[in-house]
Amino acid sequence: MATVEQFKVRDEQASAFEQDGAILLAGAINEEWQNLLRAAIARALQTPTDFFMRRLVWRTDLDFERFCRQSPAPGIAAALMRTDKVNLLYDQIFVKDPGSATVTGWHNDQPYWPVRGWPVITLWIALDPVTNDNGALEFIRGSHKWNRWFQTFMPDEHGAILQPYPNQNPAFEPLIDFEAERDRYDIVSWDMQPGDAVAFHAMSVHGARGNVASVPRRGYAVRFVGREAYYEFSATDEGGFLENPELNSGDPLDSELFPVVYGVP
Numbered sequence: 001m002a003t004v005e006q007f008k009v010r011d012e013q014a015s016a017f018e019q020d021g022a023i024l025l026a027g028a029i030n031e032e033w034q035n036l037l038r039a040a041i042a043r044a045l046q047t048p049t050d051f052f053m054r055r056l057v058w059r060t061d062l063d064f065e066r067f068c069r070q071s072p073a074p075g076i077a078a079a080l081m082r083t084d085k086v087n088l089l090y091d092q093i094f095v096k097d098p099g100s101a102t103v104t105g106w107h108n109d110q111p112y113w114p115v116r117g118w119p120v121i122t123l124w125i126a127l128d129p130v131t132n133d134n135g136a137l138e139f140i141r142g143s144h145k146w147n148r149w150f151q152t153f154m155p156d157e158h159g160a161i162l163q164p165y166p167n168q169n170p171a172f173e174p175l176i177d178f179e180a181e182r183d184r185y186d187i188v189s190w191d192m193q194p195g196d197a198v199a200f201h202a203m204s205v206h207g208a209r210g211n212v213a214s215v216p217r218r219g220y221a222v223r224f225v226g227r228e229a230y231y232e233f234s235a236t237d238e239g240g241f242l243e244n245p246e247l248n249s250g251d252p253l254d255s256e257l258f259p260v261v262y263g264v265p
């Protein structure tokens with residue numbers, strides 16, 4: 001896979017990410033990588049499911065793995081987090097077909113994951129044109145700095161919030177109904193072209209509406225962790241799918257499940 005055309009993060013983009021917790025990176029992923037991802041998503045979706053998302057797909061398809069390791073994505077994550085080593089946490093497909101009523105309830109991600117520390121980021125890559133009508137992601141600007149750990153919820157098969165995960169972490173606070181109070185918050189969202197990415201911090205509060213448009217909304221999210229973050233598993237983490245028997249709490253993430261994809265261990 002050629003990686004000739006490398007997207008370069010500018011210093012002001014890293015500063016905006018630090019400040020706002022979410023930024024648009026127009027043209028981050030070139031057409032060749034987009035085509036690889038679209039084909040891999042089509043393969044993944046051949047396995048029947050009624051769930052709008054698939055996780056850890058890099059473990060099941062070499063092209064997703066190639067993207068996670070060799071595309072510009074790990075370098076972009078490193079530059080935005082201003083770190084010199086990046087581990088892959090996991091990847092995830094999010095498809096909302098035309099007419100999909102699937103709402104992505106407001107939440108922040110890090111309470112779901114066995115990772116603590118600051119440098120934790122997602123690159124969400126658009127593989128279709130994305131607008132408010134087909135479910136553009138929305139972010140509460142600056143919420144990544146609140147240091148508020150909201151309780152985790154299990155989505156229903158359409159992605160909407162259903163019920164709290166069992167064994168709630170008592171240290172986490174009840175989730176706020178941000179949708180009901182949206183006028184009180186500084187909400188940002190972007191229309192996207194295929195190949196654009198939104199980069200957002202794992203503590204940034206975000207959500208998305210359903211798809212009332214006639215075009216699909218295929219997104220591919222890759223989550224990365226910088227050197228200064230560490231593993232910490234608790235029974236409250238999302239269904240245990242990131243539990244890693246190779247690691248103890250406090251360890252750096254380096255392991256088979258969370259490979260180093262940028263820099264050196």
Ligand SMILES: O=C(O)CCC(=O)C(=O)O
Nearest residue numbers: 094104109124208219221
């Ligand atoms: O694509 C979506 O609707 C949800 C994405 C999301 O919540 C995430 O990537 O953390």
